[in-house]
Amino acid sequence: MTASETAILCLVAVIGHLMALFWLCVEDYDVDLSRDRIYDLPIKDPQVRRELKNSLHTPMHAAMLVLALFAGLFDARTFGSFLLTALLVTIWAEIWHYASHRAFHLKSLHWIHAEHHKSRLSSPFTALSFSFSEKLVFDIGIIGGMAVLGLFIDLNFFGIATWFVGYLIINSYGHANFEIRGEAFMALKGTVLTSTVYHALHHSRYIGNYGLGTRILDRLFGTEWPDSAAVFNKVVVQKSPLQGLRETVDTPEVQP
Template structure:
């Protein structure tokens, strides 16, 4: 029996349970590993902001994370139950199943993120920005309206790929796991990865964590999350982010949210 047949044979309730188990597992794994990596990085002197969390922040983040799951899980189960997401075999489908959702989300997120920072739409993004100093719990903490945007950007690309017969189950599951856990760990208040964050890798694949930490502290720049390509093209980078990154890896955290450094030559 193929994976598509296996899914088709399950009721919506069974798919709901399976999707909840998958998403909850990704969240728990992401949080445990994210907090462990954050604490280990602190011991190595790689804290980004030496600033206390807002009072009640963790409770606020837990509520936001729970609301995200309450929206995402039923929609994912519904998409699977409807047959709109059909998986294909072959290396092209597996590659497309990862990279197309990955980069379409990054492009879509930059546009949505900038829009949500407008006066007309910031009401839906204010929830996420209650976290001025981020924690791994910050990653999935958002207003339900913003969560709907995430759900659309995460599920429409695989449905479209499915329509053309190039959605690999393995590739898409890897995308989901990397995207999910990376978003959680990427909100740690520490540089948890090696220092090899060059301009090339930042543009194409992975920002240093301090890059996004500056967005939470300053608000008006760094709208991309995983890659800085759009920030670079549209001039929304902070000129001192490389200096901040160097300082954090040198063992000196930022002492204030609005602190700025001289741009690195």
């Protein structure tokens, strides 16, 4: 194992906790980034303790990548292979996450996902609060799927490891109880990409808005909450947080 491989594995192992702590500090010290609260509700101490406990096996992501290295997978090292791998794993992760996430909401499989959904009001550490089984399924799906693809295309280990770093960074503020994106987000990027508000609705309402980084599959399969954009507008533009976990927002009628 090279020094650069070791370095990025260490980063994968710790970046989730570092970013969760960062966003907690942003909220606790009322930094300007946290001004747009999503729910005007407190997070209770038992939830914090449970999420911290569940976060202890987050370094599993790095451990699974180590196994991939020892198996001789993803051995391309050109810059072109890095870019291609990063693109392909981003696409595959979106598909795998959506499919497995919806499956976890089936009654027969919900035991895998139930631990994560104990947090109906999410926090940055909710992003790390999964059962061991769910983390295992997620990693096997991502890395295993890429390994199959690697039978036909030369893939780069650093492209996959970098995706995990990005996933852990984005997922930490994607579970915060505040929205860091501004009003302009929904004009263009937000028509495709998810927001923190978007995923907060999934936690508070328990279903819908299953997408990881984009709204594409939710729209394609009809699982997007129709007031997602209206809630974003209420939180970010009107500066009016939701008062209850079941609160909905009327969507404006489209003029003919």
